[in-house]
Amino acid sequence: MPANPFNNHTDYGIGIGLRVPHYRHILEKKPVVDWFEIISENFMVDAGRPLEVLDRILEQYRVVQHGVSMYFGSADKPDREHLKRLRTLVKRTGTPWLSDHLCWGSVDGRYTHDLLPMPYTFAVAKHTAAKIRAVRDFVEVPICVENVSSYAEFHQSEMTEWEFLSEVVEMADCGILLDVNNIYVSSKNHSFDPYDYLDNVPHHRVGQLHIAGHTKYRKYILDTHDHPVLDPVWDLYAHAIKHCGHTATLLEWDDRIPSFDEVHHEALKATQFLGDHAPAAGGKGKARAAAQPVTA
Amino acid sequence: MSEALFRPLNARDGLQATWSDGRSTASVAADFIKPNSFLTPVERLEIYARSYWFRVLDCLHEDYPGVRAILGQRRFMKLSTAFLAAFPSASFTLRNLGSRLPAFIQDQPALSAPHTHLAVDMARFEWAQVVAFDGPSLPPLTEDDILDAGPTRLRVALQPHITVMECAYPVDEFALALKKRDAALRGEASNTLTAMPASRPSARPRLPRPARTCVAVHRQANMLYFKRLEPEAYAILTALRDGRTLSAACAAALRDADPAIDWASRVQSWFQAWQAHGWFCRRSNRGRT
Numbered sequence: 001m002p003a004n005p006f007n008n009h010t011d012y013g014i015g016i017g018l019r020v021p022h023y024r025h026i027l028e029k030k031p032v033v034d035w036f037e038i039i040s041e042n043f044m045v046d047a048g049r050p051l052e053v054l055d056r057i058l059e060q061y062r063v064v065q066h067g068v069s070m071y072f073g074s075a076d077k078p079d080r081e082h083l084k085r086l087r088t089l090v091k092r093t094g095t096p097w098l099s100d101h102l103c104w105g106s107v108d109g110r111y112t113h114d115l116l117p118m119p120y121t122f123a124v125a126k127h128t129a130a131k132i133r134a135v136r137d138f139v140e141v142p143i144c145v146e147n148v149s150s151y152a153e154f155h156q157s158e159m160t161e162w163e164f165l166s167e168v169v170e171m172a173d174c175g176i177l178l179d180v181n182n183i184y185v186s187s188k189n190h191s192f193d194p195y196d197y198l199d200n201v202p203h204h205r206v207g208q209l210h211i212a213g214h215t216k217y218r219k220y221i222l223d224t225h226d227h228p229v230l231d232p233v234w235d236l237y238a239h240a241i242k243h244c245g246h247t248a249t250l251l252e253w254d255d256r257i258p259s260f261d262e263v264h265h266e267a268l269k270a271t272q273f274l275g276d277h278a279p280a281a282g283g284k285g286k287a288r289a290a291a292q293p294v295t296a
Numbered sequence: 297m298s299e300a301l302f303r304p305l306n307a308r309d310g311l312q313a314t315w316s317d318g319r320s321t322a323s324v325a326a327d328f329i330k331p332n333s334f335l336t337p338v339e340r341l342e343i344y345a346r347s348y349w350f351r352v353l354d355c356l357h358e359d360y361p362g363v364r365a366i367l368g369q370r371r372f373m374k375l376s377t378a379f380l381a382a383f384p385s386a387s388f389t390l391r392n393l394g395s396r397l398p399a400f401i402q403d404q405p406a407l408s409a410p411h412t413h414l415a416v417d418m419a420r421f422e423w424a425q426v427v428a429f430d431g432p433s434l435p436p437l438t439e440d441d442i443l444d445a446g447p448t449r450l451r452v453a454l455q456p457h458i459t460v461m462e463c464a465y466p467v468d469e470f471a472l473a474l475k476k477r478d479a480a481l482r483g484e485a486s487n488t489l490t491a492m493p494a495s496r497p498s499a500r501p502r503l504p505r506p507a508r509t510c511v512a513v514h515r516q517a518n519m520l521y522f523k524r525l526e527p528e529a530y531a532i533l534t535a536l537r538d539g540r541t542l543s544a545a546c547a548a549a550l551r552d553a554d555p556a557i558d559w560a561s562r563v564q565s566w567f568q569a570w571q572a573h574g575w576f577c578r579r580s581n582r583g584r585t
Contacts, residue, residue, distance in 0.1 A: 046432035047457065049518040069388040082388045107298040110383040112348050116297065118464050152340040153330045191332065217335035220343065 006142050006175020007207030008096035011119035011271050012248035013274065015064065016267045019253075021258040023053055031264065037064040037250045038093070039261040041069055044085040051092075058093060064208070064248070065095040066177075069111065070132045072145060073104035073118040078138075086255065087139045097207055099144040099177040102128070102165060108168075117150035120157040120164035129171035136174065144175035144207040149214075149223035161186065162197045177209035178238040178244070181252075188221045198239050206244040211237055211270065226255035228266050234273075241273045249274070297328070300341050301348045302384050304377050309349075311342050329460065352380050352393060359394045359426060362418040362471050363401070365500050367413050374405045398423055417463040421471065421522075426461035426511035428520050431457030436574035447463065447542040453578040456516045460525065460533045466509045466520045473501035516573060528553055529566050539579070 003011045004270060006116045015035040018026070025031070043054050057063060067086070070078065090098065103115040118124050147165055159167070169176055180194075180203065187194035211234075213227025229237075229251070241247065251267035299316060306312050315324045322338045329337035356376045357364060364372040377398045385393050398419035401408050408415040437452055445451075454460065479501070510530035512523045525533070531549035540548065551561050570576065 025303060044389065045391070045430035048430035048433075050430055052518050073476055106388075109386055110298070110302065111388060112298065112301050112383060113351055113390055114301075114344060114348055116344065151335075151343040152337075154328055155330055156328065189332070219339075222343075286496075 002247075003203060004175070004207060006097065006144055006205050007248060008142050010063070010248070011045065011246070012062065012094045012204060013246075014267050014270050015250045016263055017066075017250065017252055017254065018057060018063070019257055021257050022263070025260040027053070027056055029260075030060060031260065033061060033264065035064055035248070037066050038062050040065045040067040040086060040089055040098075043093075044082075044089055048236045050088070050179075056192075057187060061094045062251075063095060065089065065093055065096065065098050066146075067074070068099035068115070068248075069105065069113065070135060071105040072100065072128045072135070073116075073124065074104060076106055078131065078135055083135065083138050090139050090141055095141060097142040097144055097175065099146055099208060101148050102145045102168060103148045105113075115148040117148065117152055118164075119154040120159045120161060122158060122167070125164055125167040127172060129168050129174075132168070132172035132174050138285075142175055142207065143172075144177040145169060146177035146179050146210065147182050149179070149182035149184075149189075149221075151189055151220060151222075153190055160192070160197075161190075162200045166200070166202055169202060169205050174205070175188070176201060176205045177208045178206045178240060179210035179212070180240050181210065181212040181214055181229070181233045184230075184233050184236055184272040185221045185223045194236055195239060197238060198243065203243040206240075206247055209237065209240060209244070209247050209249045210252055210285065211249065212266075224255060225252045229269070234269070237270065238273045246274050297344070300325070301345050302381070303345075304344060304381050306348050309346055310346050311338060331456070349377075349380075352385065352390075353377070355390045355393050356380070356397070360397065360419060360422050362422050362467065362474060363397075363415050365470075365474050366415050366418055366503060367408055373410070375404075375488075378404065378407055390417065391430070394419075394426070395423060410501065413506075414465045414467075417465050418467045418470070420459075420461055421463065424461060427459055428457050428513045428515045430513075433457055433515070434577035437571070437576040437578060439493055439571075442571075447546075450542040451539055451579050452536050452542070453579040454533065454537045455514070455575055455577055458512060458575055460510070460512045460530060460537065461545070462527075462530060463509045463511065464506050465504050465574070466507050467504070468509065468511050468524065470501060470504045472523075475500055477548070503519075514573065514575065527570040528559070528562075532563070532566070533570075536576075 003009045013034040018036040018038045034153050038054065043050050045051065047119060070082070101115045102118070104118055105112045105116050107112055118128070121290065132145060134141055145168065147161065165176065180198075183194045183197045187197065211229050212223070212225045213229055215222045215224040215227065249270045251263065251270070253263045253266070300311060300321070303312055303316070311321050313321055315321050322336070325337040325341045329340050331337050332340075353373065353376050356379070357372075360372075367375060379397055383396050383400065387393070398416055400413065402416050405412040433455055436455070442450060499540050508527070510525040510527055512520055512525055512533070514523065528549050532545050535545035535548050536542070546563060553559055
């Protein structure tokens with residue numbers, strides 16, 4: 001299944017996150033990259049350098065928006081100012097779908113700027129699904145919700161995380177941004193089999209995949225996005241691709257960011273798993289899918 | 297859970313031992329969080345609390361390097377922690393996290409004494425840079441707009457990304473000295489062979505002495521700038537910003553000015569420069585913009 005309604009029937013290949021240390025390289029060298037993922041909040045500003053850079057990127061590349069503060073699981077209603085700015089940015093980028101996290105992070109108008117885990121209950125799933133629907137109706141693009149890595153579990157939970165994810169996306173009729181690194185991190189922190197997770201989510205709803213590196217500590221694993229992808233995560237990714245088919249995939253590298261070429265090379269390792277599937281279609285000329293790492 | 301996050305960490309970067317109602321934090325955490333084979337409930341909660349505090353402290357650390365240099369790292373951390381405990385983020389974006397820090401420093405002088413005035417000035421100056429970086433930009437006023445209205449009726453607004461400020465200290469010079477110091481330190485840390493610096497960079501430039509300083513922080517072609525203003529120029533700009541007509545702003549600003557100076561030509565050259573920079577825009581009907 002190369003594409004689905006949850007990523008607007010697009011067929012994107014391998015993308016990388018647009019990060020400040022790479023701006024100059026991208027704007028000057030114009031490397032061949034299938035698409036860039038931007039953090040929406042970094043560009044929900046009125047003017048200035050961020051939007052200038054974004055507009056120049058949009059001249060050359062396809063962009064997909066990824067949010068970090070919609071907090072579908074928070075009890076608060078979506079902030080109107082946030083929604084308006086998000087919709088304005090959606091119009092600017094033409095993002096075919098929009099992703100944010102299955103988490104909470106604000107309470108009574110105070111923001112933690114973190115992706116906090118939720119108690120996996122039917123009531124919470126219902127509330128979360130309603131909020132996803134409300135946001136989708138406002139921004140008018142498909143939404144994919146991303147599973148987060150977590151370090152705590154609640155007594156209150158009534159189901160597994162993958163059951164909760166499935167419940168939410170079915171009720172919201174939305175897509176999934178399946179982060180296989182987050183599944184791995186949480187599986188180690190909460191002692192479950194990550195393959196059980198992968199096998200039991202609705203694969204036809206997976207509109208995008210995330211891969212990333214993490215850091216092992218003595219008693220837990222932290223989702224740090226500051227390393228290359230580790231082998232067990234690549235194994236999970238291969239398993240996910242078997243279930244989901246050729247799916248838009250993004251490498252996250254957000255801390256101790258190396259050169260653009262190193263990040264891109266790491267991302268393109270995913271091509272070997274996507275190889276058996278049809279090549280990406282559509283796109284914007286120069287920004288077509290790359291089959292080889294950029295080494296220039 | 298949020299209560300645990302918003303309370304400052306203890307001296308060892310852990311959760312405080314007692315909850316706000318006097319119970320032990322460990323027992324409160326155990327009420328809602330499961331343990332696993334390696335971590336107790338409170339240890340699991342602590343991972344999130346540390347992550348929260350490190351993230352928001354890092355944000356202020358990055359946005360206020362000048363205040364940090366004035367107070368030193370330890371006092372800056374103490375100030376930041378007190379500020380964030382009083383004013384947790386109220387916005388979906390971390391961009392706005394430090395917006396109230398200048399007022400907080402003013403209201404809590406003990407946290408910055410004896411450098412409170414300097415720290416307030418620097419905090420205002422650094423917040424102005426955040427505003428100038430990505431604040432709104434409106435269509436600039438045209439020559440026709442000015443000519444059509446005439447000086448006795450013309451009311452203009454400053455671009456929303458511009459801050460004009462009067463400080464008791466030359467914070468712009470201090471900020472430049474810090475940038476030079478940082479550049480020199482980066483040079484020292486590099487393996488690249490370069491000419492030896494004339495003198496070893498000090499850990500912190502000398503703190504400035506008081507000196508009335510008027511400055512505009514603005515954006516030009518999406519680059520940040522700060523521009524020194526003569527006191528009369530500052531007075532004209534603030535009067536215009538506050539809604540006076542062009543002629544009233546000039547009259548008020550130059551009421552006590554030295555009559556020996558050719559103010560007409562000086563004011564004309566200021567306006568030419570400001571207009572060339574696109575600093576003026578139409579005034580909103582809702583009043584001050």
